[in-house]
Amino acid sequence: GLSWQLAMSAAMLKKVSAERVRDEAFAIMGAGDGSGVGSGNGGTARTLRQMDSDGVLFELFPFMRGWVGFDQGSYHSYDLLEHSFRCVEGVEEVLPKWLATPHGPLLAEHLAEPHEAGITRLALLKFCALMHDIAKPSSVTQEGERRRFIGHDLSGAKMASELLKKLKVGKKAARASARIVGSHMRLYGLAHQREVTLRSRMRFIRDLGPETPEELLLCLADESATGPGAPALVALEKTVDEIFTLFWQEEPPAPLLMGSDLIEALGLGEGKEIGRILGAVAQAEAEGKVSSREEALEYARHILDEQQRGR
Numbered sequence: 001g002l003s004w005q006l007a008m009s010a011a012m013l014k015k016v017s018a019e020r021v022r023d024e025a026f027a028i029m030g031a032g033d034g035s036g037v038g039s040g041n042g043g044t045a046r047t048l049r050q051m052d053s054d055g056v057l058f059e060l061f062p063f064m065r066g067w068v069g070f071d072q073g074s075y076h077s078y079d080l081l082e083h084s085f086r087c088v089e090g091v092e093e094v095l096p097k098w099l100a101t102p103h104g105p106l107l108a109e110h111l112a113e114p115h116e117a118g119i120t121r122l123a124l125l126k127f128c129a130l131m132h133d134i135a136k137p138s139s140v141t142q143e144g145e146r147r148r149f150i151g152h153d154l155s156g157a158k159m160a161s162e163l164l165k166k167l168k169v170g171k172k173a174a175r176a177s178a179r180i181v182g183s184h185m186r187l188y189g190l191a192h193q194r195e196v197t198l199r200s201r202m203r204f205i206r207d208l209g210p211e212t213p214e215e216l217l218l219c220l221a222d223e224s225a226t227g228p229g230a231p232a233l234v235a236l237e238k239t240v241d242e243i244f245t246l247f248w249q250e251e252p253p254a255p256l257l258m259g260s261d262l263i264e265a266l267g268l269g270e271g272k273e274i275g276r277i278l279g280a281v282a283q284a285e286a287e288g289k290v291s292s293r294e295e296a297l298e299y300a301r302h303i304l305d306e307q308q309r310g311r
Helices: 018-029 043-053 062-067 080-099 104-111 121-131 152-166 171-182 186-191 198-224 233-247 259-266 272-286 293-310
Strands: 114-116 141-143 146-148
Touching (some): 018 043, 018 121, 062 080, 080 104, 080 121, 104 121, 104 198, 114 121, 114 171, 121 152, 121 171, 121 198, 152 171, 171 198, 186 198, 186 233, 259 293
């Protein structure tokens, strides 16, 4: 059960194998989810707080001692440890809300998928929520009264992945954690775009791949854990809904042009040039510059004409 870590002494914990820590840690990350997904009862966050109170958490993860009292700057109301706990709570609180939307059935099915035995997508998401700012202490800089953490997302991706490897977690889950932690600041940029573009949202989905839903939930939880008000939450929720809608499309629309179209219509031979032109046409479609096969062919002709004039 989950009581082992609350009863063991610090001396005993130091003798526990990495495999046992992994198994119990991810049992904790799945706490409260039962056979379904997203009970919203705060099981994981509550257990983590109890582990902290009992002196167990820092025995398992000694680096987290440095999170106590760590100032995250004026945007945050809490120190790093409290923020991390609240981010896990945020996942557990925000998930039932999104399960109640039209995205819910597909989201529940997705988060229940296992990365490997004993580690579901939801359990790994909660682990990432706890560890998403793991690199802040090592990346902090002070500029006058402003504290900055440049690159903490990318550095954190590597640190979280390495931590999982030490816990004997497989490569698939470690790579997934790196994508989730490494991109946890990106949604802010999308939510505050002056001009919303389909291309930017599709690029986000392309880069995050199957971890897109986890990233969206983490970003919402992260913002809610900054403190009262969470000023960016409304903009983030709107963007999350847009990206969920794109992500859940059963299949992407067929491309306007195929390589065979360029060969037949423009007389091109097979080779790298076809791939480059198809890529340019796909980008133009994402930006709304072309919307039909005829427009796509005309755009391809334009690219070729520009190329020939440049020679």
